[in-house]
Amino acid sequence: MASESNARTEDSRSATLREKFIVGLILLVTAATYVGTIRFEFVYDDIPIIVNNPFLKAWRYVPEYFVSSAWKQTNPFALGNYYRPMLFLLMRINYALFAGHPLGWHLLALTMHLIVTWLTYNLVRKMSGEFTTAWLAALIFGVHPIHHEVVAWVCCTSESFFTVLFLLAFSAYLRSRDGSKTQWMTISCALYALAVLSKETAIILPALVFAYGWIQFSPAENESRPGYAAKFRSAFLPASFYLPISIVYLLLRNRVLSGLGHSVVQVSPMTWLLTLPSILLFYVRNWFLPFRFSEFYDLFYQSKPGFVHVILPMMILIALGGVVWILRNRLGVKAVDCAIAWVVIPLLPALDTFVFKSDELVHDRYFYIPSIGAALFVALLIARAFRSRRMVFGQPLHVIATAAALTALLAFFAGWSANFWRNDFALFSRAHQIAPLNATALNDLAGVLIIRNDVDGAQKLLETGYRNNPADYHFPLNLGHLYYNKGEYRKAESLLLQVKEIDPSVSDPYVLLGQIQLRQGRPKEAQENLRNAVHLNPYSWSLHTIYGVVLAQNGDCPGADQEFEAALALNPGEALTQSQMGRCRAIQSPAVPPATKPGQL
Numbered sequence: 001m002a003s004e005s006n007a008r009t010e011d012s013r014s015a016t017l018r019e020k021f022i023v024g025l026i027l028l029v030t031a032a033t034y035v036g037t038i039r040f041e042f043v044y045d046d047i048p049i050i051v052n053n054p055f056l057k058a059w060r061y062v063p064e065y066f067v068s069s070a071w072k073q074t075n076p077f078a079l080g081n082y083y084r085p086m087l088f089l090l091m092r093i094n095y096a097l098f099a100g101h102p103l104g105w106h107l108l109a110l111t112m113h114l115i116v117t118w119l120t121y122n123l124v125r126k127m128s129g130e131f132t133t134a135w136l137a138a139l140i141f142g143v144h145p146i147h148h149e150v151v152a153w154v155c156c157t158s159e160s161f162f163t164v165l166f167l168l169a170f171s172a173y174l175r176s177r178d179g180s181k182t183q184w185m186t187i188s189c190a191l192y193a194l195a196v197l198s199k200e201t202a203i204i205l206p207a208l209v210f211a212y213g214w215i216q217f218s219p220a221e222n223e224s225r226p227g228y229a230a231k232f233r234s235a236f237l238p239a240s241f242y243l244p245i246s247i248v249y250l251l252l253r254n255r256v257l258s259g260l261g262h263s264v265v266q267v268s269p270m271t272w273l274l275t276l277p278s279i280l281l282f283y284v285r286n287w288f289l290p291f292r293f294s295e296f297y298d299l300f301y302q303s304k305p306g307f308v309h310v311i312l313p314m315m316i317l318i319a320l321g322g323v324v325w326i327l328r329n330r331l332g333v334k335a336v337d338c339a340i341a342w343v344v345i346p347l348l349p350a351l352d353t354f355v356f357k358s359d360e361l362v363h364d365r366y367f368y369i370p371s372i373g374a375a376l377f378v379a380l381l382i383a384r385a386f387r388s389r390r391m392v393f394g395q396p397l398h399v400i401a402t403a404a405a406l407t408a409l410l411a412f413f414a415g416w417s418a419n420f421w422r423n424d425f426a427l428f429s430r431a432h433q434i435a436p437l438n439a440t441a442l443n444d445l446a447g448v449l450i451i452r453n454d455v456d457g458a459q460k461l462l463e464t465g466y467r468n469n470p471a472d473y474h475f476p477l478n479l480g481h482l483y484y485n486k487g488e489y490r491k492a493e494s495l496l497l498q499v500k501e502i503d504p505s506v507s508d509p510y511v512l513l514g515q516i517q518l519r520q521g522r523p524k525e526a527q528e529n530l531r532n533a534v535h536l537n538p539y540s541w542s543l544h545t546i547y548g549v550v551l552a553q554n555g556d557c558p559g560a561d562q563e564f565e566a567a568l569a570l571n572p573g574e575a576l577t578q579s580q581m582g583r584c585r586a587i588q589s590p591a592v593p594p595a596t597k598p599g600q601l
């Protein structure tokens with residue numbers, strides 16, 4: 001008997017070591033898939049959110065994270081839809097460690113994805129009770145190329161960071177089902193509060209808890225067919241613990257953002273409904289055909305029930321639903337239902353397209369948490385649809401072989417897709433290639449071409465966008481910038497005045513108008529425009545500096561000094577601002593010769 005007990009103990013230890021090895025290997029493969037991203041530059045929104053964000057450069061700004069929108073530093077007067085104080089606290093910590101060096105930020109993004117992959121394994125292991133299904137789902141999730149945005153783009157750490165908190169909260173709820181309910185539900189609620197303060201998408205956790213409780217409901221032995229009331233009570237009770245936190249969060253969000261959300265475009269519910277099939281099919285296609293990724297896509301609102309964009313996607317979705325229903329009994333009813341819940345419920349916030357620009361209705365990052373459910377379904381399909389008696393390293397041979405082939409394919413496309421995030425030119429060139437009708441992709445590519453001194457290429461793109469999108473201020477703004485660089489000030493001024501008419505809250509046209517007027521010998525007009533620019537964007541150190549230079553040129557050195565001090569408060573130690581301040585103060589000293597008068601910036 002003792003020898004049998006020792007043998008069982010030894011087998012248990014071997015199995016535990018084997019499981020740890022496999023999980024470690026999955027994390028290693030995931031890291032190897034995306035390790036190339038650590039050498040990438042800051043791109044796209046990384047510049048205003050991280051590089052030029054004064055709120056990340058000093059601890060004294062931390063209270064601002066909890067009382068302002070996420071984009072306050074660029075446009076403080078605009079109505080925002082993003083309230084993410086915990087995310088900005090994480091960014092502040094990372095800025096203290098790595099400042100403006102992209103390597104540290106990309107390491108953070110990769111680390112967060114690895115943590116989510118590990119949590120996915122633990123979550124599926126707990127829900128399914130099967131090691132094979134769990135490691136297979138984690139592997140598919142970890143290396144899937146649909147996560148190119150989340151891993152390769154620093155700003156998209158918002159997705160992986162909130163997902164870590166979200167999964168920890170749900171895992172604590174699962175622990176509460178096994179015992180110590182008060183303790184684990186308290187931990188879960190605390191993590192839920194941090195998650196919703198990291199990204200608003202986390203608000204759906206109570207719905208997911210309810211769905212899981214409904215799916216996993218186990219009636220008492222004497223209740224072979226319990227009523228729906230008992231099932232509802234069993235599912236609703238744990239979900240109700242989160243509701244007070246949800247209410248407090250929504251009240252706080254409403255106060256900070258002056259509303260729960262603000263529509264960016266005005267479309268009818270019918271238009272939204274007609275567009276929904278294309279949106280849903282987009283995520284299905286990008287999950288199962290993962291090789292044509294971009295930051296932007298040509299998917300737009302549909303106002304008529306056309307065949308290609310409405311009827312055909314609806315037919316495909318219905319057919320896929322039928323396939324899943326047929327496989328449901330074979331793969332396990334509860335397991336498949338859990339997979340469906342983890343796809344559908346976390347995707348719901350992304351379907352509120354009213355808060356998105358009309359050319360940004362879909363993004364691959366919105367499928368980050370839903371990918372857990374999709375990975376679970378594929379893992380069930382591989383592990384349960386076929387049976388194999390041959391075992392390799394304690395796992396069915398067909399699972400190992402399929403996982404190896406799938407990993408090689410997914411990892412190749414993941415590395416290839418992530419590589420487009422290496423710099424702005426690669427990112428926006430790819431975006432314009434995939435989505436030639438997308439206004440944002442076109443405009444941003446033109447902006448990069450201006451920086452690269454490809455004036456002709458930029459002008460061609462901007463003129464096309466200007467003709468096709470007359471209400472989009474970005475095109476006359478960038479065209480005005482282009483003509484300013486070419487010295488064609490009259491054309492530039494005309495376009496910039498149009499920008500002011502389209503959106504008077506944007507500071508950029510005032511800055512360029514001021515610089516044009518300086519070059520034309522109109523310092524008073526330049527001063528007025530730059531004053532307006534500083535008023536619209538008081539958190540830009542460069543605007544304070546430019547305005548200070550103009551004030552100095554107009555003989556207002558005390559006012560100039562005030563602007564320079566404001567610039568240095570936002571960006572301490574900035575050499576250009578300090579030099580301009582020194583020159584202005586030198587003019588005020590009677591011992592300084594006239595030759596030291598300041599020139600233009």
